[in-house]
Amino acid sequence: MAADPVLARAIGVEDLTVIRHLETAFEEETKNTATCRAYAAQADEEGFHGIASLFRAVARAEQIHAANHSRVLRQMSGPAAVQIPLPHVGGSLENLRAALADQRFEVDYLYPTFLTAAVPLVDSTAIRTFHWALEADKSHVRLFWQLMPRVGADKAGWAYTPHHFFVCALCGYVAQDPESDNCPSCNFLWEKFETIQ
Numbered sequence: 022m023a024a025d026p027v028l029a030r031a032i033g034v035e036d037l038t039v040i041r042h043l044e045t046a047f048e049e050e051t052k053n054t055a056t057c058r059a060y061a062a063q064a065d066e067e068g069f070h071g072i073a074s075l076f077r078a079v080a081r082a083e084q085i086h087a088a089n090h091s092r093v094l095r096q097m098s099g100p101a102a103v104q105i106p107l108p109h110v111g112g113s114l115e116n117l118r119a120a121l122a123d124q125r126f127e128v129d130y131l132y133p134t135f136l137t138a139a140v141p142l143v144d145s146t147a148i149r150t151f152h153w154a155l156e157a158d159k160s161h162v163r164l165f166w167q168l169m170p171r172v173g174a175d176k177a178g179w180a181y182t183p184h185h186f187f188v189c190a191l192c193g194y195v196a197q198d199p200e201s202d203n204c205p206s207c208n209f210l211w212e213k214f215e216t217i218q
């Protein structure tokens with residue numbers, strides 16, 4: 022995928038860095054969407070239906086991030102498209118560790134770096150999509166971190182039973198239980214969260 026410099030200049034975007042960052046973020050989130058879906062299928066196959074529910078919820082959240090980035094990209098440089106490789110799928114514990122590493126990469130490096138570059142340009146649409154993704158990804162890190170130890174628990178335990186997760190349709194924040202009237206990340210109404218199992 023390549024930014025269109027002519028279109029970008031025509032709408033007043035002087036610094037193409039933010040467009041490159043949006044493209045990278047779109048690619049990363051699209052890849053994570055496919056990967057988490059594949060991990061969910063693997064978890065179901067192994068009988069870890071609770072873990073599969075979590076992967077599906079995070080896959081939906083990552084899809085929301087990709088769609089948000091794509092919308093901004095469309096305004097700044099044209100339609101976004103990307104080819105992604107087939108995900109590598111291992112056992113569910115390995116997949117959980119890999120998914121946690123992907124989310125930590127976004128939280129610790131990707132979005133802080135992109136926000137630092139976008140803020141001086143005062144481009145509010147790019148700042149907002151990066152900020153929402155960063156805050157939502159922190160909720161994914163927390164859930165993977167909290168729920169990973171349950172994989173080794175007894176056969177009737179949490180990891181084996183399907184669960185509902187709540188996903189903010191605006192920013193991709195994920196929660197196990199309703200937390201307040203509004204999304205803690207983007208302030209969207211809780212009643213508009215999607216329920217994923």
Ligand SMILES: [Fe+2]
Pocket residue numbers: 050082083086127154158
């Ligand atoms: Fe994300």
Ligand SMILES: [Fe+2]
Pocket residue numbers: 189190191192193194204205206207208209
């Ligand atoms: Fe939200």
